[in-house]
Amino acid sequence: MDCREALEISMARTAGEPAGARDAEAVSHVEGCESCRRDAAALDEAWERIALPDPEVPPVFRERTIGRMEEALARRNVAPFRSRTWWRPALQAAALVVAGAGGFLLARASAPAAVPFGGPGAVTPAFAVVPERQVDVSRVGLDLSENPRLRNVSFRPTEADGRLAISFDVTTRYNVTGRPEDRAVASLLAYVVNAQSATEGARGRAIDLVSSELGEKAAASPEIVDVLVRTLREDRNPGVRKKAAEALVQMPPSPAIRDALAFALKSDTNPAVRMIAVDGLARAATTLRDPLSIETLRLKAADQTEPGFVRVKAASALREIPL
Amino acid sequence: MTTVPDDDAGLMGRVKAGDPAGAEALFSRYAGPMLGFTERMLGNRAEAEEITQDVFLKMISRCEQYDGRASVSTWLFAIAANACRDRLRSAWRTTSVPIEAVPEPRGEGSIEGGLLEKEKRRAVRAALDRLTREQREALLLARYRGMPYAEVARTLGISEGAVKTRVFRAVETLRALFAEEGVSRWTAARP
Numbered sequence: 001m002d003c004r005e006a007l008e009i010s011m012a013r014t015a016g017e018p019a020g021a022r023d024a025e026a027v028s029h030v031e032g033c034e035s036c037r038r039d040a041a042a043l044d045e046a047w048e049r050i051a052l053p054d055p056e057v058p059p060v061f062r063e064r065t066i067g068r069m070e071e072a073l074a075r076r077n078v079a080p081f082r083s084r085t086w087w088r089p090a091l092q093a094a095a096l097v098v099a100g101a102g103g104f105l106l107a108r109a110s111a112p113a114a115v116p117f118g119g120p121g122a123v124t125p126a127f128a129v130v131p132e133r134q135v136d137v138s139r140v141g142l143d144l145s146e147n148p149r150l151r152n153v154s155f156r157p158t159e160a161d162g163r164l165a166i167s168f169d170v171t172t173r174y175n176v177t178g179r180p181e182d183r184a185v186a187s188l189l190a191y192v193v194n195a196q197s198a199t200e201g202a203r204g205r206a207i208d209l210v211s212s213e214l215g216e217k218a219a220a221s222p223e224i225v226d227v228l229v230r231t232l233r234e235d236r237n238p239g240v241r242k243k244a245a246e247a248l249v250q251m252p253p254s255p256a257i258r259d260a261l262a263f264a265l266k267s268d269t270n271p272a273v274r275m276i277a278v279d280g281l282a283r284a285a286t287t288l289r290d291p292l293s294i295e296t297l298r299l300k301a302a303d304q305t306e307p308g309f310v311r312v313k314a315a316s317a318l319r320e321i322p323l
Numbered sequence: 324m325t326t327v328p329d330d331d332a333g334l335m336g337r338v339k340a341g342d343p344a345g346a347e348a349l350f351s352r353y354a355g356p357m358l359g360f361t362e363r364m365l366g367n368r369a370e371a372e373e374i375t376q377d378v379f380l381k382m383i384s385r386c387e388q389y390d391g392r393a394s395v396s397t398w399l400f401a402i403a404a405n406a407c408r409d410r411l412r413s414a415w416r417t418t419s420v421p422i423e424a425v426p427e428p429r430g431e432g433s434i435e436g437g438l439l440e441k442e443k444r445r446a447v448r449a450a451l452d453r454l455t456r457e458q459r460e461a462l463l464l465a466r467y468r469g470m471p472y473a474e475v476a477r478t479l480g481i482s483e484g485a486v487k488t489r490v491f492r493a494v495e496t497l498r499a500l501f502a503e504e505g506v507s508r509w510t511a512a513r514p
Contacts, residue, residue, distance in 0.1 A: 008491045015465050015490060017472055043491075046498040050447050050466065054355040055362060058372075062354065065376045069346045072383045076341055135420050142420055145368030187369060 001029050003036050010040045014047050060194065064226045071255070132173040137184035138163075142176065144191050153192055153202040155209050164213055166192070180213040186221035189214075193244075194227045200237045207231070207243040211250060219251035229260040238270035245273050249280035258284040262296045265314075274300075274310050282317035294321065331395035338386045350379055353399055356468060360400065363463050364407040366452050374406045393477055400468065401478045404460050411456055450500045458493035465490050 001022065009026035013019070030036045135142065150168040158164045158180060166188055167175045178185040192198050192206040207228070210218050218224045231244040245264060248257050258281065265277035278297065285293035300306060301314040331352070337345025357378060362371035381402050389398055451459055464475045465486070472486045479486070 008487055011491045011494060012472065012487055015472070016469065042498050042502070043494050046494050046501055047466065049501065050450070050497060052359070052444060052447055052467070054359040054467070057354045057358060061372050061376075062350070065354070065379055066343075066347055066350060068376065069350065069379055069383055070343045072380055073338075073341050073343055073346060076383065140420050141367065141369065143368060145362075 001025050003029070003033060003039075006030050006033070006036055007039055007043065010036075011043055011047075014044050060226070060230075064222065067226075067256070068222075132167075132175050135174055135176045137176055137178035137182050137188070140184075142184045142188055144187070150192060150195060150198060150202075153198060153206070155205050157209065158213055164209065166209075168192075181217060183221070186214065186218070186224050190221070190223040190227040193231055200240055203231070203235070204237075204240050204243050207240065207247050211243070211247045216251060218247065219254070225251070225254070225256060229256060232260050232264055232268075232273075238268075238273060241268065241270065242273050242276060245276040245280065249276060249283065253280070253284035253287050253290075255288075258288065258290060258293055262292065265296055265300055271307055271310055274306075275313055278310070278313045278317050282320060285317075285321050294318070332391060335386060335389055335391075335395055338383060339389075346379070346383060349382065349395070349399075353396070354379070357399065357403055359467055360403055360463050361407060363448065363451050363467070364404075364456075364459060365410060366448060370410060374403065374410060377406055378403045394474070396468075397470075397474055397478045400464060400470075401480070404464075404479055407460070408456065446504075450497050453500060454493050454496055458489045458496065461486050461489035462493040 005022075006026040006029040009020065009023060010030055013023065030040050148170045150170060152173075153166065153168045156165040156167075162179055163177050164180060164185065165175055165177045166185075167173060176184075176188060189206050189210050193203050193210070195203070198206075210224060210228070214221070214224065218228075225248075228244045228248050232241055232248065235241050235244065241264070245261065248260060251257060261277040261280040261284065265274050265281060268274050268277070278300070281293040281297055284290050285297065297314045297318050301311050301318060303311065306314075331349065334345040334349050334352075338349065354375065357375045358371055361374045361378075362368055365371055365374065378399060382399060385402075389395070393401075451462075454462065460479060461475055461481075464470045464478060465472065470478065472483050472490070475486045475490075476483045481489075
């Protein structure tokens with residue numbers, strides 16, 4: 001038996017493999033060969049040194065994945081409805097496109113003029129007290145797995161070059177530039193919206209950027225949708241929840257968005273948030289032909305504990321839904 | 324009230340029956356190990372989460388294909404290994420810039436301990452990144468999943484002899500890397 005074969009068998013034993021036919025021969029070889037003894041010990045040491053625990057499963061990731069799994073199971077459990085009329089699905093698809101385009105155009109028209117969101121604004125300052133690291137996420141990704149606390153977050157909306165910028169301090173100042181459609185831009189915005197360490201102002205501005213720069217395209221990012229749904233349910237600041245609701249209402253309705261808006265209409269303490277939820281559910285009711293949205297609006301229209309203006313809005317929305 | 328079975332085959336039966344409890348139980352059991360495998364294969368947490376999520380969604384969409392001949396673990400990690408291979412081959416895959424966290428002070432001496440642990444994780448990740456894809460996937464399954472070579476072979480669709488060789492070469496490479504960097508640095512990285 002040569003040294004290499006003896007060391008391979010020795011490594012297999014270290015890895016926990018059961019004894020094989022040639023183990024005794026390999027052990028005898030290693031014991032009798034000084035170089036193999038040294039190498040086997042070094043290999044065992046390397047095997048031990050790379051020990052690492054499994055990573056913790058982040059709660060956000062767990063919740064998002066289990067939610068998707070439940071949706072996938074629900075789809076498997078429902079037999080597809082086959083419409084007898086050919087034009088009904090075509091009409092629904094057309095309505096979805098029109099609603100989505102209308103929402104997108106409305107958001108763009110009402111977006112504020114492109115002014116710096118606050119903070120320094122300039123991508124390259126004339127002077128820097130601290131070094132600034134430039135990261136172009138059109139070419140590289142961003143790894144936020146260490147959960148860094150981002151401070152002094154500032155935003156610059158898309159300029160003539162088609163790129164926006166998000167700057168923040170960690171151990172150094174980072175200036176991250178990219179196109180609105182870059183995946184890393186959506187991930188970073190979702191991270192800021194979700195970050196406990198970010199100020200309410202920063203979270204709100206991140207949502208504004210989602211609405212103005214990504215618009216309807218934000219729906220293509222599951223991270224963005226998840227974090228907006230979570231923000232609508234859980235953020236302590238009603239202004240931030242209102243922005244999250246407005247951003248979600250812009251997107252093509254989905255069951256997850258519908259559920260979040262229904263929850264907000266039933267439970268949010270702020271009437272401005274509930275008013276936006278009415279708009280979103282009305283849209284869901286129309287485009288998804290969704291009985292849950294209609295029922296939620298009907299209950300709200302009849303809810304005597306609700307301020308009059310919310311009830312009136314819910315009732316008006318119901319009247320607009322084509323039956 | 325129905326109880327969810329403990330064994331993986333029973334849980335897969337629940338998934339085939341459309342029971343979310345079965346799917347969630349399998350997720351709870353394998354999400355951590357799966358994230359560990361995908362992150363060490365890809366070197367990128369965001370991609371690791373994406374692939375891991377895809378694996379569990381495929382577990383549902385392909386559950387009818389699971390015939391019980393291999394263990395659920397083997398089947399899931401085979402899906403993950405294939406997904407990682409596809410991602411590593413992908414032309415548009417980019418490198419990632421890590422945004423480092425400042426360790427939070429938790430108690431006396433804990434920042435230093437935290438930094439050493441972080442340095443160790445980074446050193447191991449950097450070393451694993453130097454392996455070939457074939458060596459890395461075999462080593463990750465054998466070392467971190469404790470899979471016998473026969474199961475690694477089934478998971479990766481290769482022979483047991485190939486697993487033995489790949490694991491050996493992987494650890495040989497790591498040994499050489501650690502020797503290059505110097506014992507003193509590696510010793511310093513140990514918590």
